[in-house]
Amino acid sequence: MDKHYTESKGLHLNYSIITDMIEKDAQVLDLGCGDGTLLKMLKNKGICARGIDISQSNIVKCLEKGLSVFQGDIDEGLMGYSDKSYDYVILNQTLQLTEKPDYVINEMLRTGKKIFVSFPNFGYWRIRFYLFFKGKMPKSNILPFEWYDTPNIHLLTIRDFLEFAKKNNIKIEKKICTRKAKIRNKFFQKYLSDNFFAEEVIFLCSRE
Amino acid sequence: MITETKILKLNEKIVLQSGAELENVQIAYETYGKLNKNKDNAILLLHALTGDAHAAGYHKGDKKPGWWDDMVGKGKAFDTDKYFIICSNMLGGCSGTTGPNSINPKTGVEYGLSFPIFTIEDVVKVQKKLIDYFGIKKLCTAGGSMGGMQALEWAISYPEMVNRAIVIASTSRLSAQSIAFNAVGRNAILSDANFNNGNYYHAQKPEKGLAIARMIGHITYLCEEAMHEKFARRFQDNDSPHFTFDIDFEVESYLAHQGQAFVDRFDANSYLYITKAVDYFDLAKKFGSLENAFKNVLAKFLVISFTSDWLFPSEQSKELCRALMKNKKDVSYCEIQSPCGHDAFLLEFETQTKIIKSFLNDCGGNNG
Structure with a gap:
């Protein structure tokens, strides 16, 4: 694992991957858009993107960038957004923060033709080892919080998401593991999965 | 800043939505800042129910400034260093613009109840005459409460003119309450x-x-x-x-x-x-649906509401935004935490300033 990935740099990696995968002129909705960095990248590519965020200071930062943003709570759903009105709905690094992740994903699939969901993988080997050896709630660069002040209330692993997708008739179109540990050992490569080696994942999904 | 209210007298008659006609209409207005060469740095402020043209600065000898002085001036949300700010008293008002207390030229006495019933659309139509007088072709409209209704009406009635609309604590129609x-x-x-x-x-x-x-x-x-x-x-x-x-x-x-x-x-x-004009204002009814109302607008919208405003509740602002988004229009929405009720749009100037400044940030108004 490359140690030099800072949190923001890691996020930017996601931003470029997602931006690269979306075609020009697409209609995109970014849930939990933060300060609008991803929206701006999408807009620069000629993509028609708008965002939703709960925080007023983030809304101000987005407005400064000339973006269209809506202050709202995505846990309240996407009421008022019609079915399949967006080509892509994005939930980047936000799933684990939502109160009702299942509801949010279903709302995304209702309003978007395709959806991007990215989250830190709690099955990552370092996290497993942290809990195993230290016996404490794991902390890392992308999970920097203490157990009592973390906003991450629904942490999950890649396998959890795959099971969830199967149960809910969600088709996984693509799975991109970012910040994946480099493995030389062939045995490990063969028998241990992304769920073990990837620190973060981006799924591109659609409704089956 | 010392300001004064000026009067523009219109030569043509105004035909109202009801078909009634008004002659010798005059408009009371104030301006702050300078109109640039391209005449594209104008912001039209639209007052609420009982406001007037005196939005900012002090009239000679007055102790109280205009009704939105916290928001209008050097370095403020509506920055007079960058923008040419216009505010006029609405049609039917009683602070200089023709209204029921004006003299009816046909009778020589005050109109009183013989003044024709007018709508928000008529109010905007009269404001348009003032904007034409300045030779302005592009502008931003901004207002709170009933002023927000006018900002909306402007963007709908004159889509090619309005490039930005700021709609604060407002609605596309009043509730029964x-x-x-x-x-x-x-x-x-x-x-x-x-x-x-x-x-x-x-x-x-x-x-x-x-x-x-x-x-x-x-x-x-x-x-x-x-x-x-x-x-x-x-x-x-x-x-x-x-x-x-x-x-x-x-x-x-x-x-x-x-x-x-x-x-x-x-x-x-x-x-x-x-109050009648405000009660009648209903974009969904006029256009069949709220979505339809916004079909042809070209403006970029900023909609702001306040959490404790029960007269123009946030839900009505969100409804506006959704209708705009369904039309794939450029709209941003901000809900400001405030304990001040509907009055917040006149009081919560710090937060509003931040939001409005950043919204106007990339529209490049200047005196160049």
Whole structure:
């Protein structure tokens, strides 16, 4: 694992991957858009993107960038957004923060033709080892919080998401593991999965 | 900043939505900042129910500045270093623009109730004459409450002119509850013994009725929390009741003061007409649906609401945004945490300044 990935740099990696995968002129909705960095990248590519965020200071930062943003709570759903009105709905690094992740994903699939969901993988080997050896709630660069002040209330692993997708008739179109540990050992490569080696994942999904 | 209200006299007659015609219409207005060479740095401010053209600065000798002085000026949300700011008194008002208290050129006496019923669309139509007078082809419209309705109406009526619209604590139509409050206000005026069918300009004015209308208004502009904060259950003097029907509580004294201050500056007939125009405003009804109303707008919208505003609740602002988004229009929405009720749009200037400044940030207005 490359140690030099800072949190923001890691996020930017996601931003470029997602931006690269979306075609020009697409209609995109970014849930939990933060300060609008991803929206701006999408807009620069000629993509028609708008965002939703709960925080007023983030809304101000987005407005400064000339973006269209809506202050709202995505846990309240996407009421008022019609079915399949967006080509892509994005939930980047936000799933684990939502109160009702299942509801949010279903709302995304209702309003978007395709959806991007990215989250830190709690099955990552370092996290497993942290809990195993230290016996404490794991902390890392992308999970920097203490157990009592973390906003991450629904942490999950890649396998959890795959099971969830199967149960809910969600088709996984693509799975991109970012910040994946480099493995030389062939045995490990063969028998241990992304769920073990990837620190973060981006799924591109659609409704089956 | 010393400012003064100017008058523009229109030569042509104005045909209203109802078909009625008005002649010799005049518009009272103020401007702040400079119009640039390209004439593309204008912002038209639109006042609320009882506002006037005097949005900012001080009139000579006055102790109180204009109604939005916190927001308009050097370095403020509506920055006079960058923008040419215009504010006019609305049609039907009583602060310089033609209204029921103006002299009807045909009769030589005040219009009173013979003044035609007008709509928000008519109000905007008259403002357009002022904008044309300046030779402005592109502008930003901004207003709170009824001013927000006009900002919307502008973007719909003149889509090619409005490149930005800022709609604060407003709605595309009043709720039945809000119409009800307006109706009680009008009833108070209409049933005042001095009302005399609107012909009171040379006699005793219907002050009691107008004051009661204003008191009701002020209740709706605040909210429970704001009232508790301001007055709680405190008594006006001492800390004991008078055991009479005179003013006991601080909140009573506040309302009485607001009522009295209002009758000194506002015309009862204007109150009737303007509240009616606000009640009639209904974009969904006019265009079949709210979505349809925004079909042709080209402006970039900023919609702001306040959490404790129950007169123009956030939900109505969100409804606006959704209709715009369904049309794939550029719209941003911000809900400001505030305990001030509907009045927040006149009080919460720090947060609004941040939001409005960043919204206007990339529109490049300057004096260059």
